[in-house]
Amino acid sequence: MMIELRGIVKKYFVNEPNELTVLKDINLDIEEGSFVSIVGQSGSGKRTLMNILGALDRPTEGDYKLNGVSIADMDDNELSEIRNRQIGFVFQTFNLIPRITALANVELPLFYMGVKRNERRERAERLLHLVEMGDRMTHLPNELSGGQKQRVAIARSLANDPDIILADEPTGALDSQTGRLVMDIFMRINEEEKRTVLLITHNTELARLTDRIVTIHDGSIIGDRKVDSKEKADQLQKEKSADQGERDEKAKRENMDNSEHSWVTERTEQPEKGEKAIRIEPADMVVRKNDS
Numbered sequence: 001m002m003i004e005l006r007g008i009v010k011k012y013f014v015n016e017p018n019e020l021t022v023l024k025d026i027n028l029d030i031e032e033g034s035f036v037s038i039v040g041q042s043g044s045g046k047r048t049l050m051n052i053l054g055a056l057d058r059p060t061e062g063d064y065k066l067n068g069v070s071i072a073d074m075d076d077n078e079l080s081e082i083r084n085r086q087i088g089f090v091f092q093t094f095n096l097i098p099r100i101t102a103l104a105n106v107e108l109p110l111f112y113m114g115v116k117r118n119e120r121r122e123r124a125e126r127l128l129h130l131v132e133m134g135d136r137m138t139h140l141p142n143e144l145s146g147g148q149k150q151r152v153a154i155a156r157s158l159a160n161d162p163d164i165i166l167a168d169e170p171t172g173a174l175d176s177q178t179g180r181l182v183m184d185i186f187m188r189i190n191e192e193e194k195r196t197v198l199l200i201t202h203n204t205e206l207a208r209l210t211d212r213i214v215t216i217h218d219g220s221i222i223g224d225r226k227v228d229s230k231e232k233a234d235q236l237q238k239e240k241s242a243d244q245g246e247r248d249e250k251a252k253r254e255n256m257d258n259s260e261h262s263w264v265t266e267r268t269e270q271p272e273k274g275e276k277a278i279r280i281e282p283a284d285m286v287v288r289k290n291d292s
Contacts, residue, residue, distance in 0.1 A: 001065075002163065002196055003030035003053065008062035010048050010219075022048045024219040026062070030198070032163070035190040037199040037207035040216040047168065049216060050200045054089060054166045055082045067163065084113065088157030090167040094149040096141040102128065102152045103137040109159040120159075127155040130193075131185055147178035154185055158193070165189065165197045171206060180239050183209055208235040 008026035013019045022045050030036055040046035051057040052064060055071060058079075064072045071082055083089075096105050103124050110120035128134055131151040141149055150170060157165055167186065171179030183206055190197045199210055207213045208227055215223035 001029050002032040002034075002067055003028070004063075004065040005029075005052075006063045006065075008049075008052060008059045008064065010045075010052065010057070011060040014060065022219050023052075023059070026221060028214065028221065028224075030196065032196055033190070033194050035187070035197045035199070035211045036214060037201055037210040037212070038214045038216060039201055039204060039207045041202055044216045045219040046200055046202075046216050048219075050166060050168055050198075053164075053198060054087055055079045084109070084160060086163045088160065088162035088165045090150070090153050090157045090165065090170045092169040092172040094141070094146075094153045094173075096149055096152060096156075098141050101138050101140060102133060102144065105141070105152055106156045106159055109156060113160060124155070124159065127158050128152070130158070130189075131155045145178070146174050147181060150174065150178075150182050151185065154182070154189070158189070158195075163196060165195050166200070167197065168200045169202070170199070171201075171203070176242065179206070180242075183239075205235065205238075208232060209239070 005026050005028040008023055008028075009021065010023035011019060011021050026049065038046050038049060048057070052059055055066075055074075056079075058074075059072055062072065063070055066082065066086065071079065074082070096102075097108070100108075103121070106124035106127055107120045110123060115123075125134070125137065128137055131154050133148060133151050133155065136144060136148060136152075139148075141152075144152065150173075154165075154170075157167075165186070170186070171182050174182065186197050186199065187209065189195050197210075199207070201207055204213075208231055210227060211232075212226050213223065214221060
């Protein structure tokens with residue numbers, strides 16, 4: 001088992017009057033190569049659970065084993081090593097460094113790991129091609145769209161060859177169509193790269209594109225089910241239909257914009273006696289008015 005959580009409890013302000021329990025007796029197993037979504041509304045505890053899964057925080061009680069090794073009581077340096085070597089993070093706000101190119105952003109984790117320049121450049125280029133950003137390698141983040149930034153962030157999360165990709169609301173800052181493209185990349189990474197992908201989200205429709213949905217509410221797991229192939233296929237078809245509808249709507253808006261550009265700004269012919277052109281309208285709808 002890749003991930004084993006047993007009796008995980010997370011408290012804040014322990015032994016104080018305002019003590020707060022955010023996670024309550026969490027038990028969870030995740031197998032290697034899984035694509036799992038952890039679903040919950042704001043305040044449910046899903047982000048606290050993500051922080052523990054990502055070795056960003058320690059539980060107050062309970063045990064967390066990653067690849068058979070207990071990490072719940074590791075010190076900061078040991079947890080940092082776990083994050084650097086075994087976990088790749090994708091965040092809602094991308095967290096790219098604005099002053100360096102997409103390629104350099106993907107190279108950065110490899111630089112801190114001491115990988116030689118030629119090797120890290122080759123790996124970063126391969127990963128950017130994997131997420132279909134090969135033609136934007138030399139662009140700065142402010143020259144990229146939101147979806148392109150997220151794809152660079154996904155490539156960066158794969159740079160250190162992690163066992164787990166942990167994605168925190170990765171489509172939350174994107175429009176629906178771009179969000180679906182990002183989900184396609186996660187599905188491909190899971191299927192083709194054989195990575196374990198954990199998706200933290202409040203979006204139940206996106207969750208149906210994963211293999212398993214774990215639902216958390218008020219700090220407790222209240223649901224844990226597999227997504228069968230029919231449900232996933234139905235959701236994929238729904239997403240495709242939505243994509244087509246958005247493309248049709250976009251084409252309609254573009255056609256309307258093009259029509260507006262065909263309006264004339266002046267009449268070139270002489271108005272008939274007693275009449276003059278007084279409005280700017282489409283070329284076939286110039287309005288005339290008799291002189292008073």
